Structures are given as C-alpha cells and as structure tokens.
Amino acid sequence: MxxxxxxxxxxxxxxxxxxxxxxxxxxxxxxxxxxxxxxxxxxxxxxxxxxxxxxxxxxxxxxxxxxxxxxxxxxxxxxxxxxxxxxxxxxxxxxxxxxxxxxxxxxxxxxxxxxxxxxxxxxxxxxxxxxxxxxxxxxxxxxxxxxxxxxxxxxxxxxxxxxxxxxxxxxxxxxxxxxxxxxxxxxxxxxxxxxxxxxxxxxxxxxxxxxxxxxxxxxxxxxxxxxxxxxxxxxxxxxxxxxxxxxxxxxxxxxxxxxxxxxxxxxxxKVKAIEMMFVDAMTKANDVLCISSYIDEPAEYWKLDDTILKAIETSSSQDLKESRDLILRIRRRELYQFCNEFAVPKDKLEYFKNVTPQDIVCSQNSSHPILHEEDIVVSNVKIDLTRGRNNPLESISFFKDYESNEKFNIKDDLVSHLLPTSYQDMIVRVYSKKPHLVEAVSEAFENFQLKIYGKKAQVHATPEKKKRKRLRHICGGGV
The missing domain is CATH 1.10.3210.10 (Hypothetical protein af1432)
Structure with a gap:
C-alpha cells in the first residue's frame, strides 16, 4: 500500500x-x-x-x-x-x-x-x-x-x-x-x-x-x-x-x-460502463442483501466496503444469479457497449435537462429492432471547475505582496486571453446493454440530437458504423 x-x-x-x-x-x-x-x-x-x-x-x-x-x-x-x-x-x-x-x-x-x-x-x-x-x-x-x-x-x-x-x-x-x-x-x-x-x-x-x-x-x-x-x-x-x-x-x-x-x-x-453494470448488480441484489438498510446506523454502516462485490460474486444463492451474471460480464470484459456521445452546446447548458432512456426510445427508427428502456443506459456527465458554469477564480481573494494588507479579485482577461472562456462541459453518453442493439441505439440517439438541437455531433462512431463505412468505400458506395 x-x-x-x-x-x-x-x-x-x-x-x-x-x-x-x-x-x-x-x-x-x-x-x-x-x-x-x-x-x-x-x-x-x-x-x-x-x-x-x-x-x-x-x-x-x-x-x-x-x-x-x-x-x-x-x-x-x-x-x-x-x-x-x-x-x-x-x-x-x-x-x-x-x-x-x-x-x-x-x-x-x-x-x-x-x-x-x-x-x-x-x-x-x-x-x-x-x-x-x-x-x-x-x-x-x-x-x-x-x-x-x-x-x-x-x-x-x-x-x-x-x-x-x-x-x-x-x-x-x-x-x-x-x-x-x-x-x-x-x-x-x-x-x-x-x-x-x-x-x-x-x-x-x-x-x-x-x-x-x-x-x-x-x-x-x-x-x-x-x-x-x-x-x-x-x-x-x-x-x-x-x-x-x-x-x-x-x-x-x-x-x-x-x-x-x-x-x-x-x-x-469504460469506467462509467463498469460502474453502471455494478450499480445494476447491486440494485438487483439489494432485496436479498438489504444493502441500503446499512446506511442509517454507523454501527452497521462501517461493515460496508468494496468486498461486497466479491460477496455477491461468490454467493451460491439463486436469488443473486442476475447480479452474479453481471459481475461475471465485468470480469470477462463483456461490458455495456458505448454507442455514442454528444457535447451539449454551450448556449444550451443553462436549460439542459438530463437525457433519459425514454428520450432515446422515443427517437428510434422503425427499421431497427424495437428498443425498450431497459435496453439502454444514459450517462449525463458534468465536468466543471467546481463552480458550475462560473469561473471559480473570481471568488478567490489575492494579495499583491507580503507588505500589503489589501485583498482583491482578479479577472481572467487581466491575466491572459488564453484562459478558458467556458467553465463547464455536459456530455451525454449512451450505452446499449445488449451488443446486437448497438446500431439501433446509436441511430436513435442521433435522431434525438437532431430533434432537440437541430444537428448531430458524432464524436465516436460505433464499430458497426466504422465497418459499414469501410464496406461503402470498398464497394464504391453500394452498401
């Protein structure tokens, strides 16, 4: 250690x-x-x-x-x-x-x-x-x-x-x-x-x-x-x-x-994919292990730690089979499949509402297999500098030198024009729990982007899309 x-x-x-x-x-x-x-x-x-x-x-x-x-x-x-x-x-x-x-x-x-x-x-x-x-x-x-x-x-x-x-x-x-x-x-x-x-x-x-x-x-x-x-x-x-x-x-x-x-x-x-799989496993195991009942009393709470994963994984209880299967998938790297992600435009951050699996399901194409909410996981990722959309340095007090007793704030534009002008990112990621639905979920997510923002920003193509693009190139656009 x-x-x-x-x-x-x-x-x-x-x-x-x-x-x-x-x-x-x-x-x-x-x-x-x-x-x-x-x-x-x-x-x-x-x-x-x-x-x-x-x-x-x-x-x-x-x-x-x-x-x-x-x-x-x-x-x-x-x-x-x-x-x-x-x-x-x-x-x-x-x-x-x-x-x-x-x-x-x-x-x-x-x-x-x-x-x-x-x-x-x-x-x-x-x-x-x-x-x-x-x-x-x-x-x-x-x-x-x-x-x-x-x-x-x-x-x-x-x-x-x-x-x-x-x-x-x-x-x-x-x-x-x-x-x-x-x-x-x-x-x-x-x-x-x-x-x-x-x-x-x-x-x-x-x-x-x-x-x-x-x-x-x-x-x-x-x-x-x-x-x-x-x-x-x-x-x-x-x-x-x-x-x-x-x-x-x-x-x-x-x-x-x-x-x-x-x-x-x-x-x-991938870290988020593993986390979401483990949360699903814990949720399914909660009725059996009463994990959430530990959070009220310190005398019980201190017994909770990371070994809970191994406890579920090695249990022979039939009631924990679904949870064990999810953990086994994590061990074998059979993770929820990342489909695509979208960075929310800066001018939309103030009014942004978390995207849900229901939003994706409602945007699916009829040409694909029918999607259900339980097939999809959405991760709304917020990254900021500790003060949301505000610059944290504006709330910091500075002094000129050790002879001075006066404190003051400093504006970014007085320091450098190379400093960031935006202080928060909101990234929406969508995952498919089932490998064969990756393409359908990805298409539905793109449709959702078009419906909400009038454009799509495909940052990462899915493996299936990359394969289709290669085939179109080889076949002269005939695929």
Whole structure:
C-alpha cells in the first residue's frame, strides 16, 4: 500500500501533555506521495479503530482500476495525506502569522482531525454508491457521505471512549461539511480555519491538493499543479485565506488538473460502463442483501466496503444469479457497449435537462429492432471547475505582496486571453446493454440530437458504423 506503519513504538508518556509538534510522541508512517507523515497521539486513537481501518478496503477511485491498473490506492492513504497537508497548512500559517491570528493547540488539533476524518463515511466504490446506487433504492431519501462521516465520528468516539471535548468535536465536524454548508456560523472567530480542509468559499483546499497529485500519479498521468507553492504563499487577510497574485496561474492549474482527471479518469467512458453494470448488480441484489438498510446506523454502516462485490460474486444463492451474471460480464470484459456521445452546446447548458432512456426510445427508427428502456443506459456527465458554469477564480481573494494588507479579485482577461472562456462541459453518453442493439441505439440517439438541437455531433462512431463505412468505400458506395 502507499502508506505503511513503521516498526517503532510510541513512548509511554502522558500523550495529553505532549505537543502535537513533538515527533517523539508521534507515530511515523511513510507515504508514497508526501514521504514521512507523523500522526499525533489523539489522531492515532482514531486511526487505530476498525471504523477507520475500513478505509483500507475502499478504493479511492472506485472502478477506475479496471482501466488504469495502478489506481488501486485507498481512502485510507488519502485520509492520511489530507491529515498531513492540513497539518502543514496550519503550521505554515502559525509560523508566519501565529501571533497575529492567535493560532493555538485547539485550532491545530481540530484542523488535523478534520483532515483525517473527512472521508470516514464514504461508501463502497467511491461516489458510485452515493450518487448512482442509493438514489435508485432509497426513493428520494437524501444521503451524503459527509453527513455519514459526522455520524461515524460520534460513533467512534463513543465506541472507543476517545477523550475529546465536545467543542473540539463540534468544530471538527463543521470543518468537514464546510464545503457543503459554507463557512461556520457558530464560531465567530478564525473562520479562515474552515478554508483548509473543505473550502466552501472557493474550493481551494488540502483535500484537492492530495487527491489530484495522488490520483494523477496512480494513473500514470502527468500533473503540473504544484500545491507546495500554494501552501508556501497563502496568507490570512480579513479572516480569509488569500493567495499571492503571482500564483494566479498556479491556482488555475489546480482546477484544470481536477477537470482533466474527471475527463480522463473519473468519467472515462469504460469506467462509467463498469460502474453502471455494478450499480445494476447491486440494485438487483439489494432485496436479498438489504444493502441500503446499512446506511442509517454507523454501527452497521462501517461493515460496508468494496468486498461486497466479491460477496455477491461468490454467493451460491439463486436469488443473486442476475447480479452474479453481471459481475461475471465485468470480469470477462463483456461490458455495456458505448454507442455514442454528444457535447451539449454551450448556449444550451443553462436549460439542459438530463437525457433519459425514454428520450432515446422515443427517437428510434422503425427499421431497427424495437428498443425498450431497459435496453439502454444514459450517462449525463458534468465536468466543471467546481463552480458550475462560473469561473471559480473570481471568488478567490489575492494579495499583491507580503507588505500589503489589501485583498482583491482578479479577472481572467487581466491575466491572459488564453484562459478558458467556458467553465463547464455536459456530455451525454449512451450505452446499449445488449451488443446486437448497438446500431439501433446509436441511430436513435442521433435522431434525438437532431430533434432537440437541430444537428448531430458524432464524436465516436460505433464499430458497426466504422465497418459499414469501410464496406461503402470498398464497394464504391453500394452498401
């Protein structure tokens, strides 16, 4: 794995009295991205629980490893990485502005714990469980891994009698959901601390710093984003973390690198095909295994991890045969067949509605075999820079130099005319569950494009279409 324990033991001291910066009282772990990581005694109490160790059995990138074989790193490694970067961030601020900002042990400890525990409530196979599977089986019930992380933290504290005061626990949990709920309202001071782990103001946080570098490396992709420069140059002005104006393009690369990972890895056409097959398998298995019943209670939820795939695959239950058959198809690479995709025009994004299998069925040709909704899968893929159709850099505060106490925003056109003018892509992909229907589904999808947008944009021809074009060329257009 990317993060491994070293053999050295902790000194037998009163950990509560030890400084979190004193490495004599920490656990030493070597990480393949950040090098040596030191876990303080309180954080280690959380790490050494079965609930946190469960993260070893959750792949960070879900099914991406079936396209990128190296993408087998876990949420465990990522969580340690975010812990370490949160520690680095708060310590840098303390070094440069500690007296001015009055950063104390309470602040340092809560920021580090928030980084460590932010993904404690993640489900199997990355976001597939939360965004694809649960909406199908939970009848509109709202559920998020962030909220489950908060429940899991309370459960771990109670289950293992971890000595942490209620105010620290409250702040840790608020920092974890800061990106969802915005900046904390219950703490009137030091709001800049909420910008570190899950930044609700502008999306620049150590969570992204870690997964962008870690995921790029695991998939063998280059990454020209240098988070070290951002950490070194950040500064707090008016209770907000701001960045040196000279680092504008460095920060722009953060969002560009994230978008590239979505396009090339997270939303890869074959990765999505595998995810959709697994979601179908899980949905069919839900009545038998009651998978969705685990999501309400942390005492049950922590038992869910990626091994659920193997549990279905090796079960002898006749009730799970359909699910087993789907997983067998995944193993044998007999995937749902990609038919075609269409990029929604920029001027249509504001009013775009997700395309459904019903839309495709209603656009089919009578000359082809009759299509049914259950034959088709549609994936509506949204890729943006964290702020939808808006430029995230417009909500970032910069400063000129270290002598200045004034913060300001920067417009793209003041930096370069080569920067993007659009900040969101919406790609509609259509798949056929049955190989013999690929051509019919592809034609129906093209008809749908013509009906809705008055044009078709065939990005990828299906194998059948390529074959027909070759035959037309060989036969002089007679086929």
């Amino acid at each position: 990317g993060a491994t324990y070293c053999d050295e033991e902790l000194p037998s001291k009163n950990f509560a009295l030890a400084s979190t910066d004193d490495r004599r009282f920490t656990k030493h772990i070597h990480d393949n991205v950040h090098g040596n990581i030191y876990i303080d005694p309180l954080s280690l109490k959380f790490v050494d629980t079965e609930q946190f160790q469960r993260l070893r059995d959750l792949k960070q990138l879900g099914f991406s490893y079936m396209v990128y074989p190296g993408a087998v790193h876990s949420r465990f490694e990522h969580s340690l990485g975010v812990y370490w970067l949160a520690s680095e961030a708060i310590n840098r601020l303390k070094t440069y502005q500690g007296l001015e900002l009055d950063i104390d042990h309470f602040d340092t400890q809560t920021v580090k714990l928030a980084g460590l525990l932010h993904d404690l409530g993640h489900g199997p196979f990355s976001h597939t469980f939360e965004r694809e599977f649960l909406p199908r089986v939970c009848n509109g019930q709202k559920w998020s891994h962030e909220e489950m992380s908060l429940k899991m933290i309370d459960h771990v504290v109670d289950e293992h009698n971890i000595d942490i005061d209620s105010e620290s626990l409250k702040r840790v949990k608020e920092m974890i959901i800061a990106s969802e709920n915005g900046t904390s309202k219950s703490f009137k001071e030091k709001l800049f601390l909420y910008d570190i782990v899950a930044n609700g103001r502008n999306g620049i946080d150590v969570d992204k710093f870690d997964y962008i570098v870690r995921d790029s490396r695991a998939c063998g992709l280059g990454c020209n984003f240098q988070f070290q420069r951002v950490l070194e140059t950040m500064r707090v002005i008016d209770d907000e973390i701001c960045y040196r104006a000279k680092e504008y393009l460095t920060i722009q690369k953060l969002f560009a690198a994230r978008a590239d990972l979505h396009r090339m890895v997270y939303m890869h056409a």
